[in-house]
Amino acid sequence: MAKVIVYPPTSMILSDLVERMGHKALVVPQAVRNLVTANEIDSPPLNVTPEEPKKGLRYAAVDVPSGVRGRMSLIGPIIEEAEAAIIVGDPGWLTGCAGCSRTNELVRLLIRTKGIPVLDLSYPTNDPEARAFVQKIKTFLEGLK
Amino acid sequence: MIRIAQLSCGSEYSGIQQEIERAAQTVGAKIVYPEVSLDDILNVENTFGVSVASGDLNLAMARAVRIVQNPDLADAVIVMTCFRCAEAAIIRSEIRKYIHQHSKIPVLSYSFTERTTAETLLTRMEALVTTVKFRGLLARERQKGLTAGIDSGSTTTKSVVMRDNEVIGTGWVPTNEVLKSAEDALEAALKTAGVAKEDISAIGVTGYGRFLVGKHINAKLIQEEITVNSKGAVFLADAQKGPATVIDIGGMDNKAISVQDGIPGGFTMGGICAGASGRFLELTAKRLGVDITELGKLALKGDYRNVAMNSYCIVFGTQSLVNSLALGCKPEDVAMAACHSVAEQVYEQQLQEVEVKEPVIMVGGTSLIEGLPKAMEELLHVKVRVPKYAQYIGAVGAALLVSGLLED
Numbered sequence: 001m002a003k004v005i006v007y008p009p010t011s012m013i014l015s016d017l018v019e020r021m022g023h024k025a026l027v028v029p030q031a032v033r034n035l036v037t038a039n040e041i042d043s044p045p046l047n048v049t050p051e052e053p054k055k056g057l058r059y060a061a062v063d064v065p066s067g068v069r070g071r072m073s074l075i076g077p078i079i080e081e082a083e084a085a086i087i088v089g090d091p092g093w094l095t096g097c098a099g100c101s102r103t104n105e106l107v108r109l110l111i112r113t114k115g116i117p118v119l120d121l122s123y124p125t126n127d128p129e130a131r132a133f134v135q136k137i138k139t140f141l142e143g144l145k
Numbered sequence: 146m147i148r149i150a151q152l153s154c155g156s157e158y159s160g161i162q163q164e165i166e167r168a169a170q171t172v173g174a175k176i177v178y179p180e181v182s183l184d185d186i187l188n189v190e191n192t193f194g195v196s197v198a199s200g201d202l203n204l205a206m207a208r209a210v211r212i213v214q215n216p217d218l219a220d221a222v223i224v225m226t227c228f229r230c231a232e233a234a235i236i237r238s239e240i241r242k243y244i245h246q247h248s249k250i251p252v253l254s255y256s257f258t259e260r261t262t263a264e265t266l267l268t269r270m271e272a273l274v275t276t277v278k279f280r281g282l283l284a285r286e287r288q289k290g291l292t293a294g295i296d297s298g299s300t301t302t303k304s305v306v307m308r309d310n311e312v313i314g315t316g317w318v319p320t321n322e323v324l325k326s327a328e329d330a331l332e333a334a335l336k337t338a339g340v341a342k343e344d345i346s347a348i349g350v351t352g353y354g355r356f357l358v359g360k361h362i363n364a365k366l367i368q369e370e371i372t373v374n375s376k377g378a379v380f381l382a383d384a385q386k387g388p389a390t391v392i393d394i395g396g397m398d399n400k401a402i403s404v405q406d407g408i409p410g411g412f413t414m415g416g417i418c419a420g421a422s423g424r425f426l427e428l429t430a431k432r433l434g435v436d437i438t439e440l441g442k443l444a445l446k447g448d449y450r451n452v453a454m455n456s457y458c459i460v461f462g463t464q465s466l467v468n469s470l471a472l473g474c475k476p477e478d479v480a481m482a483a484c485h486s487v488a489e490q491v492y493e494q495q496l497q498e499v500e501v502k503e504p505v506i507m508v509g510g511t512s513l514i515e516g517l518p519k520a521m522e523e524l525l526h527v528k529v530r531v532p533k534y535a536q537y538i539g540a541v542g543a544a545l546l547v548s549g550l551l552e553d
Contacts, residue, residue, distance in 0.1 A: 043160055043162065043163045044162065044163060045157060046157050046158070048157060048158055048159070048160045048162075049160040050159070050160040050161065050259040050260065051160065052158070052160055052259075053158075053159055053160060053258075053259035054259065063229055064229070065155060065227030065228060065230040065233070066155065066158075066160075066161075066227050066228070066257070066258045067154060067155020067156070067158045067159050067226075067227040067230070068155075068227070068230075069259075070155070070158030070159050070160060070259070071155075071158045093183065093186065093187070093203075094183070097200040098200075099155075099158075099199065099200045099201035099204075100154065100155060100199045100200075100201060101197070101198030101199040101200075101232065102199070102232070104198075
């Protein structure tokens with residue numbers, strides 16, 4: 001079983017495919033769940049406190065906006081944990097979104113420079129493309145130990 | 146309860162969402178999030194005029210469109226995005242303009258960091274709520290009866306006594322002990338007016354020390370300085386009808402307020418550093434060995450282009466000040482360069498966030514430093530008005546507004 005990060009990091013469709021193939025999907029909702037269940041709710045709705053943007057300094061400098069660093073405090077650790085990645089280009093809002101384009105760019109960069117196996121895909125626009133999309137993911141995931 | 150619609154990007158990930166809600170709660174408001182559909186977001190290019198790469202900014206724009214289409218959804222709007230995000234800065238400004246142009250809902254825009262607290266937001270939220278809640282009071286154009294106003298500022302405390310629409314007494318003291326300074330300023334105003342404290346029908350208080358002073362003297366009106374100062378400014382500049390822009394460069398922070406018929410529509414408050422405030426001019430006067438009241442006259446004789454000065458940060462600003470003197474620059478050029486630099490900071494940091502419409506009225510003690518309004522005129526290419534009693538603007542606004550409460 002491999003730990004696979006998906007991009008967009010909030011994509012439930014991609015995480016479901018990863019889990020179905022017997023791997024562990026690394027996604028933001030899990031990181032948020034850890035945050036809202038592990039501590040008391042100090043800072044609703046996500047329980048992100050001003051400490052999180054400081055933790056995000058591990059991934060982005062202090063002159064990067066606090067919203068990017070706060071998001072990175074959730075996404076950064078799961079990138080570190082990842083052993084493989086699936087990146088979908090131009091996914092559209094429905095597939096999943098971190099809400100911030102600068103965060104998206106940084107996430108893609110950190111995944112690609114980590115040196116793990118990466119499957120790059122375009123978002124399907126019709127039925128045959130969707131079938132090929134799923135098949136490529138299946139083949140990629142089967143190849144992971 | 147006043148409903149403030151929050152249109153934002155990044156606040157929940159910066160850990161400040163609770164601070165925003167706490168500030169709203171403190172001023173008797175609640176934060177609301179207008180609902181939009183996915184189609185509203187996908188069509189934002191058609192409805193708002195642009196779509197951007199960040200999803201949360203598209204959501205904010207879609208919410209702005211929804212509010213304009215259904216003004217009953219919110220009483221006021223706060224647009225908040227991360228400090229230092231260029232994409233967000235453009236959209237924040239466009240959302241503010243869009244709502245301003247298409248509705249009568251007051252808008253506040255603010256860029257935050259993870260260090261933004263409820264206290265930072267409090268005065269801004271209070272002003273936003275006041276413009277909604279006390280619209281009738283803010284529309285008041287004449288002062289009636291015998292009232293007093295106190296402006297407990299960070300550097301100085303000012304007081305005025307007004308009778309039947311005229312200022313009849315003034316008092317001005319440095320702020321040391323907040324209560325004592327307020328008492329002294331009021332006493333001075335009463336003395337010059339020739340009236341006894343017991344004869345005053347009501348007192349209004351504004352400024353940083355307003356809560357402490359207001360409680361102590363049993364003030365009938367305790368109000369933040371944004372609404373009070375804008376009211377005082379248009380009253381003294383005789384610009385109560387139509388648009389106006391009020392610029393108040395204070396000892397600690399600055400305010401730029403866009404006013405329509407005497408009521409603030411949009412405003413910004415802040416200053417990255419004291420380098421953009423009256424504090425820097427005070428420091429310049431001290432370094433030049435002149436009294437602050439003489440700095441403006443000295444500046445008028447100088448040319449800012451002869452001195453390289455940037456007071457974006459007060460430390461670097463002071464460094465350029467010291468360097469320029471060491472290089473043998475003329476004191477008058479240095480004085481004008483300091484005025485120009487402060488005006489430039491306000492122009493770059495704040496006046497981009499409000500609609501600058503004439504007349505432009507400069508108020509507060511710094512407006513009496515003649516070089517500063519001149520520098521602002523050069524930057525804005527418009528004539529700047531400095532009304533009589535400009536330094537007492539908050540106190541005048543408070544005395545005027547509190548008289549409205551007496552009638553009610």
